Amino acid sequence: MIRPFSADLRGLADEELMALVYEGQARAFEVIFDRHAGVAFSLAYRMCGRRSLAEEIVQEAFMSLWRSTARYDPSRGSVRSWVLRVVHNRAIDAFRREVAGAGQDVLDESIVETLPARERTEDEVERRSDARLVRGALDGLPRDQRQVIELAYFGGFSHTEIASALGLPAGTVKGRMRLGLSKLWLALGEATGVLP
Amino acid sequence: MSGCPPDAAPYLLGALEPGEARAFVRHLEGCAVCRDEVASLAPVIDALPASATPLRVRAAFRRRMLRAVRAEPKLSRGRIPTSVSRARAAPAGWLALGLAVAAAAIVVAVGIPHTRARMIQASVGLATLRVSGGHGELIVEHLPALPANRTYELWLEPRGEALRPSTLFAVNAQGRADLGVPGDLGDIGRLLVTVEPRGGSLAPTMPAVVVERLT
Structure with a gap:
């Protein structure tokens, strides 16, 4: 098989790249990594608040993608979603191992590299735009719904832990999660033009 | 969906206790309504990471990562069964795409009231x-x-x-x-x-x- 140059690879869709990764092409993996490592690291750092642990989580996630691409099923979602789910699950595992607690998304500029304006690529500009959009949708939720969603997703807390911490019945916490996610769906759908 | 556990949202958020999660997965196998709700809300979960402050991985970490991959050559196992080759989507695009696929499948408490009997x-x-x-x-x-x-x-x-x-x-x-x-x-x-x-x-x-x- 003729192996494409890296520049050619960057024009391929993720699913096409994954087929090459499956054949053991490290350059295809490199493109996948460059495409999704930033958002994966941002999520891991948001969850654990420590650069070294966030890097460890991201490395584990991408290495698992390299080692066992058979586990990636294109019919069940995008590569990006798959990577982010692996990162999320591994971050929760890390919480439980190390009792790291919820990340606060407070940046220590000395240890992480944010995206300086002069160096932003097109993708990075779009990431900024997405961040604003999703944050705006989260900010639009009633505080009690946003709180349970963030504690669960970014904090890695179970609904019973959240209920105990907030002094609420478990059913109330589940109900707030459902309402909050439903409203987020509507807000994001409207913002992206999917909904009228 | 009366009779169904209200667990789709906490399941997607990873907030069910392990026993509850196993029970809900078993429930999903036999409940199309809950499967649909999970499928509908999944794009919202996929969007949540975008709310984190966008960061860039360090160059040193990238080098370490790619060295680790090259040090671990894998055996070719043939092509994965890519059924649909989706064009690479920009972040705003993937968000819209995921929501669009689920747009008709959302199960939320926003149902339009029944205005006519038929x-x-x-x-x-x-x-x-x-x-x-x-x-x-x-x-x-x-x-x-x-x-x-x-x-x-x-x-x-x-x-x-x-x-x-x-x-x-x-x-x-x-x-x-x-x-x-x-x-x-x-x-x-x-x-x-x-x-x-x-x-x-x-x-x-x-x-x-x-x-x-x-x-």
């Missing part, structure tokens, strides 16, 4: 079933246009019987389609719409994007 709103998806004299017309809305190798398929489920395939259809530019439901609705308990390969399927291969329940 108009039945879908329990899943944005659709209305107009029933008159035992016959029905299904109006679906906000369904995304499908690629050429896919089609929407209507399914009828007689009470106590298995689903049977019905009409194949496409939606217009506004994501809308009006279809007459073949036959008498007298013994039909549910109508479903799924996305299927071109030419249709004999049994659904994807979660329903529209579910209409006739009571």
Whole structure:
């Protein structure tokens, strides 16, 4: 098989790249990594608040993608979603191992590299735009719904832990999660033009 | 969805206790309604990471990562079965795409009130079933246009019987389609719409994007 140059690879869709990764092409993996490592690291750092642990989580996630691409099923979602789910699950595992607690998304500029304006690529500009959009949708939720969603997703807390911490019945916490996610769906759908 | 555990949202958020999560996964195997709710809300979960402050991985970490990969050559195992080759989507694009796929499948407490006795709103998806004299017309809305190798398929489920395939259809530019439901609705308990390969399927291969329940 003729192996494409890296520049050619960057024009391929993720699913096409994954087929090459499956054949053991490290350059295809490199493109996948460059495409999704930033958002994966941002999520891991948001969850654990420590650069070294966030890097460890991201490395584990991408290495698992390299080692066992058979586990990636294109019919069940995008590569990006798959990577982010692996990162999320591994971050929760890390919480439980190390009792790291919820990340606060407070940046220590000395240890992480944010995206300086002069160096932003097109993708990075779009990431900024997405961040604003999703944050705006989260900010639009009633505080009690946003709180349970963030504690669960970014904090890695179970609904019973959240209920105990907030002094609420478990059913109330589940109900707030459902309402909050439903409203987020509507807000994001409207913002992206999917909904009228 | 009375009788179903209210666990789709906490399941997606990873907030169920391990025993609850296992029980909910078992429940999902037999409950199309909850499967649809999970499928509908999943794009929202996929969007949540975007709310984190965008960071860039350190160059040193990138080098370390790629060294580790090259140090671990893998055996070729052939191509993965890529059924649909999706073009690379920009972040705003993937967000819209994920939501669009789920747009008709959302199960939320925003249902349109029943304004007329013979108009039945879908329990899943944005659709209305107009029933008159035992016959029905299904109006679906906000369904995304499908690629050429896919089609929407209507399914009828007689009470106590298995689903049977019905009409194949496409939606217009506004994501809308009006279809007459073949036959008498007298013994039909549910109508479903799924996305299927071109030419249709004999049994659904994807979660329903529209579910209409006739009571």
